[in-house]
Amino acid sequence: MEHIELFFKSIFIDNMVFATFLGMCSYLAVSKKVSTAVGLGAAVIFVLAITVPLNWLLDQYILQEGALSWLGEEYAEYDLSFLSFIMFIATIATMVQLVEIIVEKFAPALYNSLGIFLPLIAVNCAILGGSLFMQSREIPTLGLATVYGIGSGIGWFLAILAIAAIREKIRYSKVPAPLRGLGITFITTGLMAIGFMSFGGMLTGGDDEGKKEEAPKTEVKKEIKKDANDEKLADISKEIK
Amino acid sequence: MGLLSKKDAKLITDPFLDNNPITVQVLGICSALAITAELKASIVMAISVMAVLAVGNVVISLLRNIIPPKIRIIVQLVVVAALVIIVNLILQAFAYDLSKTLSVYVGLIITNCIIMGRFEAFALANGPWKSFLDGIGNAAGYGIILVIVGFFRELLGSGTLLGFKVLGDPIEKTGLYAFGYENNGFMLLSPMALIVLGIIIWVQRSRNTDLIEEH
Numbered sequence: 001m002e003h004i005e006l007f008f009k010s011i012f013i014d015n016m017v018f019a020t021f022l023g024m025c026s027y028l029a030v031s032k033k034v035s036t037a038v039g040l041g042a043a044v045i046f047v048l049a050i051t052v053p054l055n056w057l058l059d060q061y062i063l064q065e066g067a068l069s070w071l072g073e074e075y076a077e078y079d080l081s082f083l084s085f086i087m088f089i090a091t092i093a094t095m096v097q098l099v100e101i102i103v104e105k106f107a108p109a110l111y112n113s114l115g116i117f118l119p120l121i122a123v124n125c126a127i128l129g130g131s132l133f134m135q136s137r138e139i140p141t142l143g144l145a146t147v148y149g150i151g152s153g154i155g156w157f158l159a160i161l162a163i164a165a166i167r168e169k170i171r172y173s174k175v176p177a178p179l180r181g182l183g184i185t186f187i188t189t190g191l192m193a194i195g196f197m198s199f200g201g202m203l204t205g206g207d208d209e210g211k212k213e214e215a216p217k218t219e220v221k222k223e224i225k226k227d228a229n230d231e232k233l234a235d236i237s238k239e240i241k
Numbered sequence: 242m243g244l245l246s247k248k249d250a251k252l253i254t255d256p257f258l259d260n261n262p263i264t265v266q267v268l269g270i271c272s273a274l275a276i277t278a279e280l281k282a283s284i285v286m287a288i289s290v291m292a293v294l295a296v297g298n299v300v301i302s303l304l305r306n307i308i309p310p311k312i313r314i315i316v317q318l319v320v321v322a323a324l325v326i327i328v329n330l331i332l333q334a335f336a337y338d339l340s341k342t343l344s345v346y347v348g349l350i351i352t353n354c355i356i357m358g359r360f361e362a363f364a365l366a367n368g369p370w371k372s373f374l375d376g377i378g379n380a381a382g383y384g385i386i387l388v389i390v391g392f393f394r395e396l397l398g399s400g401t402l403l404g405f406k407v408l409g410d411p412i413e414k415t416g417l418y419a420f421g422y423e424n425n426g427f428m429l430l431s432p433m434a435l436i437v438l439g440i441i442i443w444v445q446r447s448r449n450t451d452l453i454e455e456h
Contacts, residue, residue: 018431018432019431020275020431021270021271021272021274021275021431021434022271022349023271024270024271024274025267025268025269025270025271025354028267028270029267082326082329082330083326084348085322085325085326085329085348085351086319086322086323086326089318089319089322089351089352090315090318090319093314093315093318124352125271125272125349125352125353125354127352128348128349128351128352129271129345129349129352132345132348132349133345136345176443177446177447177450178442178443178444178445178446178447178450179439179442179443179446182264182267182442183439183442183443183446184439185439186435186436186438186439186442187435187436187439187440189435190432190433190434190435190436190439191432191436193431193432193435194430194432197430197432
């Protein structure tokens with residue numbers, strides 16, 4: 001149950017593109033045609049589904065405070081969390097290299113159409129963002145981390161697919177000249193993000209994130225509440241330290 | 242400018258308008274949108290990116306003849322990640338509240354496309370001094386958009402600038418609020434950042450018609 005909830009939450013409510021603006025660069029650059037958008041979206045799902053659980057393991061058994069205690073008593077006090085950026089990005093870069101080799105081997109057409117953007121998945125904020133959010137939201141188990149990775153990937157995939165379809169159609173509309181291309185894409189994305197905000201009330205009950213969203217009078221209050229909660233978490237973790 | 246030749250000065254001024262990293266090169270959008278609900282956070286983000294980009298550009302430029310082209314992305318990532326860790330630790334030490342507001346977005350400077358984009362496009366082919374100027378210029382062009390978006394979102398969204406109540410007090414009904422003015426809470430939400438940025442692009446491109454795209 002928990003898994004299904006997190007799955008839908010990471011697709012719709014915490015959508016990578018619309019709620020946290022991750023991976024905007026490739027989202028804007030590769031969304032001119034639906035076919036390339038699908039290719040990149042699939043690659044992102046794949047990479048996220050692998051890197052988030054991998055980085056969860058890294059975080060849990062190497063980086064967190066006290067994570068090294070499995071090595072022995074004397075290592076129990078080490079706190080390597082300041083290294084997490086560099087460890088996460090190294091995992092991601094390696095995985096992307098691997099995906100690149102596989103795609104080049106088995107789908108040369110896709111490889112040619114993705115061109116420069118495949119290596120750029122390594123620097124796609126959505127991938128690193130997935131791992132960093134996984135760390136800051138303190139996802140408790142490996143299964144949940146996997147679900148979170150796949151869900152966020154699908155959310156990103158949906159977003160880029162939707163915007164690519166809209167951009168293919170918008171070519172036939174009379175957009176004011178200075179807004180053509182980038183400008184109208186931004187505004188469309190903004191409107192889509194407003195639409196996606198209405199998923200906020202979809203999950204009620206269950207985990208406390210859902211409870212918070214049960215009766216928010218305005219969206220603003222919700223954001224403030226979230227911030228307050230984050231602060232609380234930070235305070236608690238500070239105390240523990 | 243005595244210190245800078247005309248060409249060097251162009252490296253700094255170009256990214257402000259005609260070659261702005263955000264509105265023209267379409268790089269580094271993520272952080273530009275996510276943290277601009279407050280002006281202060283925008284400014285801190287701009288400064289952090291400037292530090293990382295300028296120093297990183299110099300490092301990569303110095304290493305450009307040593308790095309094997311095949312593994313350059315990993316080398317670049319390591320350089321940026323090291324710099325960002327330093328920035329993050331400094332923020333946590335001296336501005337703890339702000340570093341909480343910026344949360345994961347400080348870490349995401351690593352994957353900010355501006356940084357990789359400038360490394361690839363400029364630092365790998367130019368000397369350290371030019372790369373330094375290019376880094377400052379691009380980060381400034383990025384920062385200026387962040388500050389503009391942050392300015393409008395904070396002013397219209399919460400009626401404050403850098404935390405000061407410039408429009409009066411909404412609870413005691415002073416200043417503008419005495420005339421029935423209300424804050425637009427919608428501006429604080431993430432979708433409005435996209436729309437504000439869209440409008441900035443609109444204004445910029447109607448002033449400079451060379452930038453208009455052919456669909």
